[in-house]
Amino acid sequence: MNGSKGGVAFAVIVVLSIAVAVGFVISPQPTSVLSQVIPPNPAYTNSTTLYANAAGWDTPTQYGNTNAAIPVNPTLNYTAGTVVTFTVIETDSLPHNLYIAKGTSENLAAYYSVIGAINPIPGSKYTGEWYAQTPGVYTYWCQVHPTTMVGTINVLPANSTSISNNVVKSTELAPVGVHSPAIQLSISHAVNIQDGFSAISHNSLVLNNCPCFADGPGINWIPIEQIATGIRI
Template sequence: MGLSEEEDNMEGNKAGVGVVIIIAIVVALSFSYVLTTPTGSQKQTIPSNPAYTNTTYLWADAAGWNFNHGVVNPTLNYTVGTVVTFKVTEADTAPHTLTINPGGSVSNPISGESRSGAYTVLSIAQITQTKGHQSQGQFYFSKPGVYTYWCTVHPTTMVGLIYVNSTSGSSSATVAPQSVLSGPSNINPNLQYSSYLDMYTISGTAGGTFEL
């Protein structure tokens, strides 16, 4: 028996609704994939009372970390036992992550990206794609050695090295050494003295330090 015109319309409407639902599910899954980034296999436990603390400022730009804001893809230096708070500012509205992994070398820093144990400190969703937005995440450097930090979306242009040095003797140091990341125009009057390192450190607002 053939369907009436009214029944035909109802069947057509059901089919249309089904297509819309399927499209909505696909779009939702795609959006979820874009906004979520796995943190990798490395686990992070941040101690409540670390030996050292440090705040490092980075600008996320597809052309390179800190592009137009100081030294591009700066080499960072910390003392083992340091909890670093990374404050990342979205610079170009592109998606970015801040991911860290043990390994890498001066001649081939990208080699560290392929090693197991990567940890995403800040995901695409956390950094956002809103220009000027600042997010922050922490990483505990519990072991000395060379680390690689990079953006998983732009792994060949946004990549740099981190050196974590062993420490001995007194644990009273309050300042972990760090590379010069920016010029005098970005200096704030944050002067600290390290008895262990026997030096003064002036912190820069763009994440750099000048050692005196």
């Protein structure tokens, strides 16, 4: 025999390898990350700011929560057809991301990666768009801290009348108080934003240990964001 089959063995290996490699590489990709086409002219738009903290998602308005030392994972309500621009601001020097999945719990088999890994420097700000297309209950969470940073999103039908009072269509929402448009937040009983906002004490603004948020008693969100942006590297 004297090794005369060497070339045949090599050719067989080559053909098999090509088949395996090509088949593997162009096989359907894992569809765990859902793709989403953001419509250029959506029915509604909305901007939601979330402060990323390992203890829980925090919001500047924190409806009903007068003690911001306990961060909340607010329930977010949107009208179906809203393109939501999430702004995530880092507060605690830990990596975070923002995933959204349909259903009442985290689902890594099919989710939207709204914001990938963020720069863990307090104050750095990341934005990502999500299209609240289909009515239903969604879950948003941070995959790094899935037990603490998890909340619910309700996407309500556009013609829903029963709970329409709870829904703020951002296109209808005038700037409230000293809020900048960038941090308008649609939450339940949004009509109470003013009340809740005025009830928030100064302490509620001192988010975590980030000194940049420790401004004076005058509650003004805009400078905070500017500071937050300013220290971004």
